[in-house]
Amino acid sequence: MENDIVKELQKARKLAVHLAREIDFKNQKLLETEKKWDCTSQMLNVMRVENHKLKQSADKSMKQIQSITARNLALQHNLQSQRDEFEQKIKELEMKVAQNDRERKTLLQEKEMITCFFSLKVGSFEADELKEELTEKKRNCNGLLDILDSQSIGIKRMGEVDTKPFEDACLQRFAGDYEEKSMLICSLWQHNISNPMPHPFKREFVDGKFREVIDKNDSKLEELRSMWGEAAYKAIADALMELNEYNPSGRYVVPELWNFKDGRKASLQEVIKCMIKELKTYKSLKRKR
Template sequence: MEDQGHDCNELQKLRKLVAKLAMEIDAKNMRLFYMEEKYDQLSTALKSMAMDKRKLQQDHAREIERLQSVILNSEKTKLELDNQRKEVELRAKEVDEREIQIKSKHEKLDSLMRELEEGGDELQSLESLNQTLISKERTTNVELQDARKALIRTLQGINDVEADIRIKRMGEVQIKPFRDACLKKSSAGDWQMRASTICSSWQDILGNASWHPFKNRVVNGKLQEVIDEDDGKLKELRGGWGEEAYEVVIKALMELNDYNPSGRFVVSELWNYKEGRRASLKEAIEYLVQRWTAKSMKRKRSQAQTQNTTAV
């Protein structure tokens, strides 16, 4: 019986121990559960803190970029302002220089006005002299033109084809190329009359002011009037009567365009055939004087020879 009682006591102790251990296990489980909850909370908080940290880092990086941009823009703005300041200073300097120039010009103008006021009579005298000179120049030009016309009339009466100074009929078509062309085409019949008729026909064509075989072309940077080689009449002339006939017609046309573009009729001109240019009044007078002197000496020699013959 004692053994049974002893066993019962042991069993109760074991039960109490098991119950105590169970309670301790439950308490530990509760603490473990609490710690797991705390861990989860801390883990969530750490994750949130990490996200906040990354966000702060991104915000910080963006702010640094913004500050760098602000600094860069500030430097650009500073440079622009510095350039504007220099430009304003330069313009101010130019304005000052311009003001000095204007002031100097005003002073010169005032001085000139005073001189003009003081020399009013002299100015009127100079104006009168200027008008007199202009009038004399016009009179001289008229006299020179009259003298040139008189020389032309005089030389027209002299038939000296060897002289350097002769009359040239500007705008007159030369007949020789047409004679040569007619002779080549047919030596039979009155080819000379035919050449004369064709030459006269082209002279009439040149005199027609409505015919204008020219076109505008830029030559050496300037707009000039040149011969239109595609003109129908000129193409017909070149094809029918040859290059030489074409050249003499073109030459006469250019002379008319230079000497008488409005009237388109032949104009007599003093001409230096030796140098191929318009002769001056001096050259024409010298030629007439030399011709008169030569004729005078020839006449004197002839008279002397006659006298010697009579005396013998």
């Protein structure tokens, strides 16, 4: 009986020792956990402080960025205003340059007409006499047209400058005295193209053969186109081609019987037929009178 009690006591002691050890172990673990917790808490506190500092720094940086952005916007606005002002000044300068260019061209035109007046007068002819001479030449060259039907068969003066484009250009620029000025300009160009020295042609392969055509890059013709327009340029180019075909050596105007309806030379038969028709009409009108 006593032995049993002793055994139970021994078991109880062993259990108590074991439990004591367990408690000590858990207490040790608890202490270690508390230490870790304290360390973690300290780290969290440090992180909170650092986070607060970072937040303050970020707020400060954001304010700086906003300030820089505002300054950039103001600078861009300033630059745009300066650019607009600069572009406006450029436009004003371009307008002044264009105006000066127009004035320069007008002066050149006036100079050209004055040069034309002095270079084309013959002997002691004055301006009125020159005008009368030119008008008389035009009247004489149209003499046969009074007999022929001008709508179909007549005389075309090959190499003579068509005055209408110059009249139209002068009408727009000079109004009142445009006719006299256009006549002087036409006379100058007629004189220029009648000179055998300038040769504004080049050879090109056309329709299977080499032919002389107008050199569109000729400086004089380019100046003409710029100053008086495309129609005036074409009138001079056509007159040059006609002179080059009909009288390349002498370079003076050549009268040619012309079929205006078909745009070609008129045959002698066509001319005789037209003259007979016109004479019959004339006799018929004379009888009625």
